[in-house]
Amino acid sequence: MKKLLLATALTGMASAAIAEDVKMGIILGFTGPIESITPFMGQSAELAVSEINEAGGILDGQMIEAIRADSTCVDAAAAQAAAERLITSDGVTAIMGADCSGVTGAILANVAMPNGVAMISPSATSPGLSEAEDNGLFFRTAPSDARQGEVLAEVLKSRGVTDVAVTYTNNDYGKGLSDAFISAFEAMDGTITLSSPHEDGKGDYSAEIGALASAGGSALAVLGYSDQGGKGMIQAALDSGAFDSFVLGDGMYSDQLVADMGDGLDGSYGVIPWSEGEGTEAFNALAEAAGFDPASSYTRESYDAAALLALAMQAAGSTSAADYKDKITEVANAPGEQILPGELGKAIQILADGGDIDYVGATNVELIGPGEAAGTYREYNITGGGFETVQIR
């Protein structure tokens, strides 16, 4: 009888502990066009969660449980259904995601806002999300492409280039980035000779290049994908001798591209979101210990997104988004003690003791404006078949 009572009491305690678990949704496109990188993004976020749990959890010992869901990257209806399920059936109080700009906007407007759950996207870069109505619930650890457009324009200006032709991939990403770049460049008195979209997945881009060559310009800005139309455009331009200098957006950064084009890309340059320093190195070590490749796209941003959500909850002393949403920017930015990846336990201790932290994380997170990362960019030259850093902007 005694034993039975004990067992019942234990079970009761155990279920009470489970009930107190904090649940965090990880919604990424585990199927769909970016399915090759999302597993690592998910692992990165879970890495942050398990680090916190090993250090004793948040809010006096509550464990965080990460629950995955599939955003599909392209199907807004499926993504909303997945997010809805996370909130209503699993009961998550925070969302790390989504990934692609389109589904992220849809989840924010139709699921996160009505339910009052905060989300931090590690990879949605569309400038349009900066203006989206969010009730202060939306953040991102990836910089907006609006910022990249400005940086690209500054790079051109610093090199004394005054007229360029622009071609962009015909989707939200390409359009957003090219609009941002063109307005920034024209504000610096630069001239855009022609801005022309290209479709991905075609066999032949010589007609598109013919029009751009006719418009002229001292370089061609290619804001597309390195394994898609962007590569085709560069190939066609080199073949016809229309342009011999290219300005590359972040989607064009690829070792394979440089290898395929040979010396044709020598003298071209571009920018790519980049992070380096102690935080990045600390994260790389953690990821390698956990057995995945830290260099995969958006892994660092994913780690930071999950960590920020947990830290904000601790800082607010609550798991309700209404309470912790205002703390996200606070824990991410100065002042306070700097926190690197691997020091999440220490950060929670500081917050629990009433102190202040400045989460540096894997990407030197600094949230600006409507809660998005300021981002640092690496300006690079292509010389001798490799990338050479000019400076970090």
Next chain:
Amino acid sequence: MDFLNGLVTLLNFVVIPATAYGAQLAIGALGVTLVYGILRFSNFAHGDTMAFGTMAVILVTWGLQALGVDLGPVPTALLALPFGILITVGLVLVTDRWVYRFYRVKKVPPVLLVIVSMGVMFVYNGLTRLIIGPDDQRFDDGARFLISARDFKTWSGLDEGLALRTSQAITIVTAVAVVAALFWFLNRTRTGKSMRAFSDNEDLALLSGISPERVVAITWVIVAALACVAGTLYGLDKSFKPFTYFQLLLPIFAAAIVGGLGSPLGAIAGGFVIAYSEVILTYAWKKVLVYWLPESLEPEGLVQLLSTDYKFAVSFAILVIVLLFRPTGLFRGKAL
């Protein structure tokens, strides 16, 4: 000097690309027109037959490269081409035996065969993707250029460059050779003549002792060879991606219909008409006109009639115009 600069620009951006593209379309359209003329249906699977043939050539090319075979400045793919043709012929003959013959024996109406060929198209489509995947494949090796834009500029002293890729030159040479061989075969050999007789009047041909199965088999062999050659040339010149071959179906059919379905000469003319129209209508003429016109007449805008996005719309428009005003095509083929 301005005149020469303008001429070189025109050659570089209009004449050379359009001629190479036209040759590729023409060989493709020849295959379509032969099936229509002799087997009497529109073969929607032609684009994917091209994709399958190209895939076979690519796989053999990789094999040859692994063995260390190369042809110096000429792409290895040319050496692999005969093997690719053999594989494609095998596939097409098996398809005929398993699929088309069933319907032929039943003498079904042509429109049924068109739908059957669509089914075949989806199967080929899947087969190609299953074997080599949906991604881009590059298989050109050897020298990329006969004349590169940079070399031409230093050699001629002109401001404008002229580029002629090896693949473009090979395309044009191969097209001429293939077309000459085909016409010789159709007009001079006994088998060719029996095929033409079969096309003109099936019953009369049967009465004069021509074996229909033999004619059908030979037609498929020629069509498969043409598809494989056209696909490989397109892949060498541009790049290989199964989906782009599916898209090629429209301009190829437009070429065959514009020239006159069933007329080999028409298919060639149609190929060049479509290719030149696509390029000329979507080219921005500003650069050439600036060289050629006196300063007072120089254009401000790009002088581009249609955005390049509308390239395929050009084939459609020509198709509609021809069907409205001359339904049998330029060379008096069969009416649709």
